[in-house]
Each structure stands twice: as C-alpha cells, then as structure tokens.
Amino acid sequence: MSARCYAPLLLAALAVCHSARAEPYLPASGAQVLERLPARLDPVQRELARLRADLAASPADLARATALAQRYIEQARRDGDPRYLGYAQAALAPWWNQPRTAAPAEVLVLRATLAQSTHDFGAALADLDEVLRRDGANAQAWLTRATILLVTGDYPAARASCARLLGRAPDLVLQTCLASVGSVSGQARASYRNLQRILAARPDAAVPLRAWAATLLGEMAERLGEHGAAEAHFRTAMQADPEDSYLQAAYADFLLERGRAPEVARLLAARTANDALLLRHALALQATRSPQAAQQRAVLRARFEAARRRGDTVHRREEARFALELAGDPREAVRLAKLNWAVQKEPADLRILAKAAAASGDADAARLVRDWLRRSRIEDRLLDAVPGARAA
Known part of the structure; x- marks a missing residue:
C-alpha cells in the first residue's frame, strides 16, 4: 500500500500501486467461476x-x-482486492503480450499501472516511455511515471515528470503531484501550504482528486507534527471517499500513533x-488487549x-511491521525492511527500516536510514x- 501510488487515472479511475498488496490473480480461462455473487x-x-x-x-x-x-483497477484500489488486478489484465488479453512498440498506447498505460502494482517498476517505466515517445502530451503517462519515480526515490525525475502536466x-x-515530491525532499512546509491553498480554491474538483489531495495533506501535516490539521484533512478525505x-490505512496509522487503537478496531472491523x-x-x-488479537495475528501470519x-x-513492508510489532522478531523485521528498502523508498518504508534497525541493533540498516535522511x-x-535515526 502506498500513498505515492495513490494517483488518479485521469480519464476514468484511480491508479494502484500497493493498495492491493498481492500478486494479481489471473483466471485460467474466461469460463472459470471466480466468485458467486448475491442475486441482487x-x-x-x-x-x-x-x-x-x-x-x-466484442x-x-x-x-x-x-x-x-x-474500472477493475479502480475497484482494486478501493477494496484492496488483488483479484481485480488480474481481471484487468484478463480484459486486456488480446493486447497484453504485444511488443512494446506495437501495443496500443492505452494498453501500455494500463499495463504500466498493473506492473507497478507488483513492483515491476522497470517494465512499467519502459511502457510509459514508449507511450511518451509517441505522444509527449499524454498526461496519464506523465502522472504514472512521476508516481513510480517518487516511490523509487528519484525525486528530480519525479518532479520533472510532474512539471510536464502543466497545461x-x-x-x-x-x-x-508537485507537492507529493516536495513534501519528501526538503520542501515540506511550502508544499503543504501551497497544496492547501490550491485545494481550497478548487471546491468543484472531482471527488477522487479532492480525496487524493486531502489524504496527501493529512500525511504531510502529520510528518510536520501538525496533528490537529492532519486529522482534519484525513476526515475531509474520509467524507469524500x-x-x-x-x-483507511493511512488514517488508521495516524490513529495508532496517537494511541487511539479502539477507534482503529472499530474503523477496520469489517475490512480485514x-x-x-x-x-x-x-x-x-x-x-487494546482484545482476546481476538491472537486469532488475527495467526490469520495474518x-x-x-x-x-x-x-x-x-x-x-x-507490511510483513516487516508484522515481524516487529506483532511477532516480536526484530531480526526478521530488519531483514524484510532492508529487502523492501531496496525496492521502494517512501516515508513509511523509511520508518519501518528505522524502527527495525533500532530494535535489532543492525548498523547497516541504521546507516541506510541516516544516508537517506x-x-x-x-x-x-x-x-x-526512533532512537538513532537522526544520529550523526
């Protein structure tokens, strides 16, 4: 799950990166029964x-x-159900395996979106670069490219891709897009204020865009230590979407950090x-010392x-957090956090790496954190x- 992949498919849906955290399930054939739904x-x-x-x-x-x-991609983002990503791939089957230079641009953009959901960032960027070679004005390709570059920590390139959205x-x-980059690259306060101003001036913007911006503002405010503002932004986003x-995961993390676990238990009880x-x-x-905790740990394991x-x-990332905070295994947590850090470099990835480094005493992980800071x-x-995170 990833905020930085929480960027809109401008034409119809919302892009997915880690909001659906498993390999997409691809049906063996169109006749296979995937799920039996209620009559209504x-x-x-x-x-x-x-x-x-x-x-x-047709x-x-x-x-x-x-x-x-x-639409399948949008539903995967909303539900966190990776099966929808497999269904999206199946819908594109006639073009899915076409060479990059032959596949339609629409397919390449969607193929890149699905590739990023499985961390195949190289393939995703290659597809997007082909789209942009043909049409340098393709806004969706620029936005998806910026999202991937942000997730992988290439901030100058991400900012340049965002800039291509102008007009x-x-x-x-x-x-x-620009605020998402600035907020993690030394321009947090200015980025926060600018996005806050722009969102307030666009009350007629599409609901998914307003929810996206409000969610980012909530995360930015939390990182800046502005907890009251962060909660207000998260609540605005929750009202919209x-x-x-x-x-829901971002707001739950905020509540857990504030010691408000009972609210999280209620918020997520039906979304497990x-x-x-x-x-x-x-x-x-x-x-909350609930008797159900052990059962949920076993299900998650x-x-x-x-x-x-x-x-x-x-x-x-989630498995490292499980190992550290639920299984009490800091050595496994830091191993997983380092593997995760090699692939993606978002604030949440840095936090679990720092916490696992401190808990395990892993000097190499601590060095990775300090170097990135x-x-x-x-x-x-x-x-x-986090002890040692900002040590010299």
Whole structure:
C-alpha cells in the first residue's frame, strides 16, 4: 500500500500501486467461476457486469476492454482486492503480450499501472516511455511515471515528470503531484501550504482528486507534527471517499500513533479481507488487549506465508511491521525492511527500516536510514522518536 501510488487515472479511475498488496490473480480461462455473487448486485457489481457483457459481445474492442480494465483497477484500489488486478489484465488479453512498440498506447498505460502494482517498476517505466515517445502530451503517462519515480526515490525525475502536466491536466493534479515530491525532499512546509491553498480554491474538483489531495495533506501535516490539521484533512478525505482502502490505512496509522487503537478496531472491523487493513486491525486489537488479537495475528501470519509460497514479494513492508510489532522478531523485521528498502523508498518504508534497525541493533540498516535522511532532506517528526535515526 502506498500513498505515492495513490494517483488518479485521469480519464476514468484511480491508479494502484500497493493498495492491493498481492500478486494479481489471473483466471485460467474466461469460463472459470471466480466468485458467486448475491442475486441482487450492488451498483458497482452491476456496472462491472454490464461492462463485462459489453466486452464479451466484442472481445477485440479496445475501447470496451480498456474501460473495463480501468474500472477493475479502480475497484482494486478501493477494496484492496488483488483479484481485480488480474481481471484487468484478463480484459486486456488480446493486447497484453504485444511488443512494446506495437501495443496500443492505452494498453501500455494500463499495463504500466498493473506492473507497478507488483513492483515491476522497470517494465512499467519502459511502457510509459514508449507511450511518451509517441505522444509527449499524454498526461496519464506523465502522472504514472512521476508516481513510480517518487516511490523509487528519484525525486528530480519525479518532479520533472510532474512539471510536464502543466497545461495537460487539471491544476489540482499538477499541484498535488508537485507537492507529493516536495513534501519528501526538503520542501515540506511550502508544499503543504501551497497544496492547501490550491485545494481550497478548487471546491468543484472531482471527488477522487479532492480525496487524493486531502489524504496527501493529512500525511504531510502529520510528518510536520501538525496533528490537529492532519486529522482534519484525513476526515475531509474520509467524507469524500470513505471506502478507499489506502485512505483507511493511512488514517488508521495516524490513529495508532496517537494511541487511539479502539477507534482503529472499530474503523477496520469489517475490512480485514484486505491484508494491509488486517495488519492495522491486529495492531489495534493487540493495543487494546482484545482476546481476538491472537486469532488475527495467526490469520495474518498465514496470509504472509501463503504469499511467500506464491513468490509474492510485494508485502515486505507490511510483513516487516508484522515481524516487529506483532511477532516480536526484530531480526526478521530488519531483514524484510532492508529487502523492501531496496525496492521502494517512501516515508513509511523509511520508518519501518528505522524502527527495525533500532530494535535489532543492525548498523547497516541504521546507516541506510541516516544516508537517506541526509540525501533526501525529508522532514518527518515520526522519525524523531526512533532512537538513532537522526544520529550523526
């Protein structure tokens, strides 16, 4: 799960990076039964059923295929259910394995979005670069590229990609993209104030964009130590998009840091099918000494073990946190945190690396933390409480 991958698919949906934290499940055939749904479908499932029927009538129709794939990606972000990512790939099957130079641009952008969900950042960037070689004005490609570069810690390149959105995307998208980079590269206060001003001036912006910006503002305010403002931003985002799984996890983390575990237990009680949310629910139950805590720890451990058997490695941040905070195994936690850090470099990745380094006494991990703090100039009050994180 990742805020930095919480960036909009401008045309129809919202992009996924780690909000769905498992390898996408790809059906063996179109006839395979994936899930039996209630007779009366909710509006989302009715819409997906209609889009599936449209595509089934014309399986080679690119517009219908991309529309369905986009909606599946959006649903994966909202529910944190990785199966939807596999369904999105299946919708694009006629073009999925086409060479980069031959595949339609729409497919390449969606293929890049799905590749980033499994941490295949190199393939995702290659697809996006091909799109931009053909059409340098493709705003979605620039935004997705900026998101990946931000996640991997290449801030100058991420900022340059954000800048290419000028005149090609709504101003709120441009400014949220730039703020997301500035907030972790030594410009936190200025980035926060600018995004706050831009969001206030765009009350008519699309709800997903406003929720995205408000979530980022909440995270930025928390890192700056402005806890009251952070909570207000998170609540604004929750009002706009209460079902978003990334947002729920971010707000849950904020509440856990403030010692408000009972609120987290209530917030996430019905959302534990999502591994990232189950982790936070288990942490809340442990903090409240609930008799259900042991059961939730066992369920989470089993899910991580199943993921490892599948060769799924995108859970490492959450698994490191599980090892440190629930299993009491700092050596395993720091091992996983270092593996995770080699792939992605977000504030949450830095925090678990710093905490695991302090708990385990791993000097190499502590050096990685200090080096990144010097290099990035990130401002994060949450790191100040971690022993040795900012030592010279």
